[in-house]
Amino acid sequence: MLRAAGSRAIIVAGWAKGEAMKDRRSFLKRGAALVSGATLASRANADPLAGEPWERVYGAGFTKYGQPARHEQIGRHFGQPYGELAPGSGAALSPIEMLDGIITPNPVHFIRSHSGTPDIDPKAHRLYIHGLVDRPLRFSVDALLRYPRITRTYFLECSGNSSRALTPKPAQVPAGAMHGNISCAEWTGFPLRALLEEAGVRPQAKWLLAEGADSAHMSRSVPLEKALDDAMIALYQNGERLRPEQGYPVRLLLPGWEGNMSVKWLRRIKLTDGPTHTKDETSKYTDALPDGRALQFTFEMGVKSVITRPSSTMKLAERGFHEISGIAWSGAGRVRRVEVSTDGGQTWAEAALTGAERPRALVRFRYPWEWSGSPALLQSRATDENGNVQPPRRDWVARYAPDTRFHNNSIVSWGVESDGSVKHVYA
């Protein structure tokens, strides 16, 4: 019986391929005879129909809030520079090597926090707007939820993303553990401009200070120009209310700019005539140069891309077809082009893009590759609509001090060895 069924499969496959068949009619007749013979035989023997165990039992009931398949081991990578002393100071990086598409699921959106995640009661939380305004105002969360909303897709990237790719030797860890301080979500809220206009910004105001209600009271200075342009008060992320790690109940969102300027747990906005020079815009998040000086207020995140599949610590099972895929983005606007090289940058080919119409959002790129089995060096290089091009690693490193950690947007290299293993390399 089994043999007959097997023959049928082969015959049908052969027919579909359009192989030469001199007597097609008799061929079909013979096939039909085999099929009916198999059916009759199985009925006669009362053998069970084909089907896996889960097809033979009633399935699970509903859940209130979904979970991934139990076979999928997905989770963030932790970076905790102070260890158990301050487990919520540092980052939980998005597992970009396990994701595809453009949107980062909320449970694995990267987290960067300076003093952990506060447990905020939305009934007690307030947002204040004061300083150089005509009318200092206080907003309850319920009040913020009443403003007419907009929905936009934007990436967020910590400016310390990819600092782990600046160690003296290339770390052999998954792509997300180095480059996963990047995520992309659909944000819903309303323009910050609405609240600023309600408070009445005075002409002397040129900046604002945004401050969180975490125990670090993380604060950053924001130029008024950005606040009145595309800055958002965000309340929802990918359709649901913000999660605690992402700033519940309300966060600021500054598209394309250093992630920590999108202040989470937003409690206060003070209009000022200049920058406040907070700890996180002087001692940190400044870009040290080789001559001892440092760049300050480098807000925009540079044009960048990284191949997520295949990537560091993966192994190609066999030679032949492999899709090279990854993510690209630019804080300046739209990604215009992503090129892929499989020979360490000697030759480049243009990848297909998904999502390139959206400014300051992730773009997914894909490139079909036939792996010969020889060693290969995979790289990607993004160009944005302003003509900014992702720089080679050696050029980027030469530009900064040896201990700098911010705004590393240089080209990432994955070496494929002849056994298929993928290594992180500096090239």
Place this chain on the structure above:
Amino acid sequence: MSTRSRIAVAAAVTLVACATPQRTEAPPPRFGEPVAAAELAGFDISIPPSGEGLPLGSGTARQGLKVYEQHCLACHGAQGVGKPADALAGGVGSLATKTPLRTVGSYWPYSTTLFDYVRRAMPLNNPLSLTDDEVYAVSAYVLFLNGVVSEDAVMNAQSLPQVKMPNREGFISDWPPRRN
């Protein structure tokens, strides 16, 4: 105008109205509540380089040592050498070398940032707990460790913003951005 032509005009207006996206008549919402200065005072903790907003109170490094030993030393080490948390002192002159040490003394451009940050975020497990006198005193101590002020210099709302940090001129503002 005859009744018939009035109906025709009305119908035409209706058609135009239907063809045009409906414009809202609602004014922009205003849900903010007025807030009194007294309520804001407790939240208004950011201190710019001018020192505007610094509270009353004062302290010296000699007084700050006690605050430091009680609240800071366990993480920042004796005399601010660091470990497990960031080093607070030393490194002056190291920024252009191959092993830069970035501390309050060697890197931070403004003394006001030190007061601001200690008051808003430290100690890590009990922020907003130090008195303003304690914050002035421990700020004075960290500045003293870096050789920026003397052990008995009184730090207060007037004197703290006057302290010139060694790396005051070490930063280049990238805003507004330089375009290619």
